[in-house]
Amino acid sequence: MGSTNWQEQNADPRMDKLTPDKRCLCRECGEFFNSVKGFTLHRYTGADGARLCRTISDLEGRGWFLDKDGFWRTERMPGTAISGRRRHE
Numbered sequence: 786m787g788s789t790n791w792q793e794q795n796a797d798p799r800m801d802k803l804t805p806d807k808r809c810l811c812r813e814c815g816e817f818f819n820s821v822k823g824f825t826l827h828r829y830t831g832a833d834g835a836r837l838c839r840t841i842s843d844l845e846g847r848g849w850f851l852d853k854d855g856f857w858r859t860e861r862m863p864g865t866a867i868s869g870r871r872r873h874e
């Protein structure tokens with residue numbers, strides 16, 4: 786009956802907002818991404834060939850931001866006002 790064991794293992798409300806083809810969760814760092822592209826971009830290959838995740842500060846430095854649902858976006862949607870998400874130093 787469409788068992789979703791992966792949801793039961795995680796109480797994060799963002800789990801309910803995941804979509805199979807778009808929004809995704811990184812099992813390595815636990816961050817959520819609004820697009821497969823974003824997920825792919827946050828991964829990189831380290832000097833020893835290991836697959837690594839970029840840190841949050843690294844993502845922010847690249848202009849990424851969390852949308853209202855807590856998913857990382859790589860760029861702002863034109864005409865979409867997302868205010869109050871500025872970094873607090």
Ligand SMILES: [Zn+2]
Pocket residue numbers: 811812813814815816827837838839
């Ligand atoms: Zn990651």
